[in-house]
Amino acid sequence: MQKNCFGPLIVMAALLTACDGAGSGLDAPAAHPLACGANSGVRLMSASADIPSGYYADEMDLLPCDADTDTGETEPLYTYQWALNYKDSYFNYFPETFGGGMDLNVEPVHRQGFKGQGVNVLVVDEGVDALHEDIQPNFKAELSWTYSRNTSRKSHGTGVAGIIAAAQNGKGVMGIAPRANLGAVDYVANQEDRNYIETHGGAPWSSEAHIFNASFGDAKLMLPYESEDSGVDTPSIRAIKRLRDGKGAIYVKSAGNEYAKDSEEGCETSGFSCVNPANDIVKLEPNVIVAAALNAKGSASYYSSAGSVLWVTGMGGESGGYGAYGEGLHPWWETSMLGGPTIFTTDKSDGGCFLPFLDYTHFNAGQTVRGEPENPNCAYRHMNGTSAAAPTISGVAALMLSANPDLTWRDVRDILRLSARKVDEGYERVVRRADSHPSATMMDLRTNQLLHGVLGGASDIFDGATSFPLELGWQKNAAGNDYSNWYGFGVPDAEKAVALALAYRENPALSRAEDVQIPDFRPVAYWHKDRPPTAESVFATLDETRLRSGPFPYRQVTSVGKFTWNTAQTVDQFQVRLSGANVCRGSLGIAVRSPSGTTSLLKQPNDHFTSLGGTKTSFRTIPRYGLGSYAFYGEPAQGDWEIFVIAANPDATNAENTLTRPCSSWSLFSGDSFLMGFEARVIAQ
Amino acid sequence: MKNKLRHSPRLLGLALALAGPVCQAMSPGDMLAEEEIARWGELRTYDIGSSRIREIPAQYSGGHDTLLLNEQGVVGISQNGIVVSEAPDNVQSVIQQTLPQPMSIEHFAPTGITLAKYASFAQAVEALRALKIALPGARVGLAVQFGRPVPQ
Secondary structure: OOOOOOOOOOOOOOOOOOOOOOOOOOOOOOOOOOOOOOOOOOOOOOOOOOOOOOOOOOOOOOOOOOOOOOOHHHOOOHHHOOOOOOOOOHHHHOOOOOOOOOOOOOHHHHHHOOOOOOOEEEEEOOOOOOOOOOOHHHEOHHHOEOOOOOOOOOHHHHHHHHHHHOOOOOOOOOOOOOOOEEEEEOHHHOOOHHHHHHHHHHOOOHHHOOEEEEOEEOOOOOOEOOOOOOOOHHHHHHHHHHOOOOOOOEEEEEOOOOOOOOHHHOOOOOOOOOOOHHHOHHHHOOOEEEEEEEOOOOOEOOOOOOOOOOOEEEEOOOOOOOOOOOOOOOOOOOOHHHOOOOEEEEOOOOOOOOOOOOOOOOOOOOOOOOOOOOOOOOOEEEEOOHHHHHHHHHHHHHHHHHHOOOOOHHHHHHHHHHHOEOOOOOHHHOOOOOOOOOOOEEEEOOOOOEEEEEEOOHHHOOOOOOEEEOOOOOEEOOOOOEEEOOOEOOEOOHHHHHHHHHHHHHOHHHOOOOOOEOOOOEEEEEEEEOOOOOOOOHHHHOOHHHEEEOOOOOOEEEEEEEEEEOOOOEEEEEEEEEEEEOOOHHHEEEEEEOOOOOEEEEEOOOOHHHOOOOOHHHHHEEEEEEEEEOOOOOOEOOEEEEEEEEEOOOOOOOOOOOOOOOOHHHOOOOOOOEEEEEEEEEEEO | OOOOHHHOHHHHHHHHHHHOOHHHHOOOOOEOOHHHHHOOOOOEEEEEOOEEEEEOOHHHOOOOOEEEEOOOOEEEEEEEEEEEEOOOOOHHHHHHHOOOOOOEEEEEOOOOEEEEEOOOHHHHHHHHHHHHHHOOOOEEEEEEEOOOOEEO
């Protein structure tokens, strides 16, 4: 459909008047003139009164454009939306916090006219402001549910919704899929079993969702996976594969913001992901697309949780707390990675403005900076976190489904991977943060001290080693897939993803409709001292060669043994499940080497479990704890898999004294009885 | 993410702490110290698969929910439900005919999940064992929550 429309009217106005902490030395630009069409030869336009929605005219400047194929240049805040518009972003004026990065490459897709038409996206959050001027045009009540009358907690969900599908209406921002249908449910504020089942496709309204965006989670606890007390989560997530007439709904989930965590977590400066995303058992499900966050410099956001269950990386930005629009540096940290722009989106429109203090930017506080008030009612804001990154991926998925509604959940996941760009190559060998170290630095397992200046790799993980590398960086597996615990398969390129979606439409034989195969876990090994497996235990079936007795092998890397997979299949995900008693779980790390020789770190020793308080048993109990890795994706499953325990010292601090001796309160002695069981399985394509 | 005071979980925690005694502020995901647990004396214990779950006395839970403790001292909550998935079409009648009988059965047709609720947690555990036998091909589990997801 062709339309005539006009760029929203923006006054070319005063230069930047306030830019605390920006520190770039460059003159900040005034507001951009905006118009329909990228090459419309726009002239500066004069101020005007309010303009009717959907038709923007000025007697002086009639600029024809095509609403179906325009990029977000039609929206007044588009210049700040670097995730859509990196090259021409306002933030280019701030090289200390911007540059060398990328966007999601959505503009070519928007010019083709793919904007999420016909795709239903359900925002599972605390609620969404359905009356917001940028949400209302796409909001569908029939896709939504409200469990509570408490409407005060809608800011987060409204921000998430705007990133996905804020309307292209000449107001505010534009979503990545600005014509997708938005639904919303306030489950996160109303957490009951029944609500979870309903929200996840169990009700008529939620069963119409094509994409679920879940920017929430809980990865603090060590909970059992696939156990009789695992709750409703796993069955509900698996069951959404029945939706979309059996093609399966798409489920995108935020990785978590716990790479660098408060000192109370105990591993603030340990230089690896403090909290493992896999602790949230939902993220172990193959039909869950776990999204990490990228900043505007093209590397992982300082908070973005890392781990081997990540699938891809979206845009989250850095802290965004300084300067006029989040472009500023942290006032006293000496690294640019602790400042920089975040993701501009919608905010609940009745929430008022923050007071301009602490780290709230002028924009978020509703202050005028660049001429005409851009955010006078604070109905827009910029937000960060993997909460922001996940909806950027949901938005790209919506573009793909608008190009090809027949894609299955596996197709969407495959295409995101196939379109992904490898970013920040070599990141593990450089210092990313102030007062830190390269992430490939070796840690001495006998002392929990970092071996500064000594970097390692996958080959340093072997039976008997007394140190290990904290991070392995990008690895190309035997199937030719590049994988990283920081980025998953990388950052999707929307243009390429939509091209692939169209190719699948052209050739449906490319599509994969069948489900992945999730077998039961199989016992691999059992270690103990004075606690042999009982007759009821799955480990009682193991032969003598897989039973080991004696002290638990802390302070070293130990091969658990070989896990032989006899079926000629292709790997989707490899999983390990641990059951233990009287083992210092915070000291425990796990690595796996595939039959093809690829190595993956599934759990770090000295992670946040070292400091998680509670009972004596809480430090020492491992309750059928699940871990997973996509590093082997596409490799042959058949052959011998080797599982390594990387066990640190349970009774020593680390270099920064941020570990308070993982199990010091109840010191472990080599003579203590314990049990530790290992199970594994290959989830096959 | 973190730079909005209106979403601060710490403030929420503070509010809960000020709202009343510790026992009334318990919520899923809280981790209790041994001395806190010891105040309740000996708790009713259930062996569920390889897990051992303790039931916090009803006077501390309020409402119709049951508060639980896992082996790590983490507080969980249950509405005494059993969740059944990947079950045959007659799942509701099987549940209805299996003892103990549920107080309610709700089937969520689009995803094929069934939630049955029982009069007590003890009955739910009993039903779990019975339904695993009655529905051998299905996945049967306790509907319990030990975590409390937050926006992230």
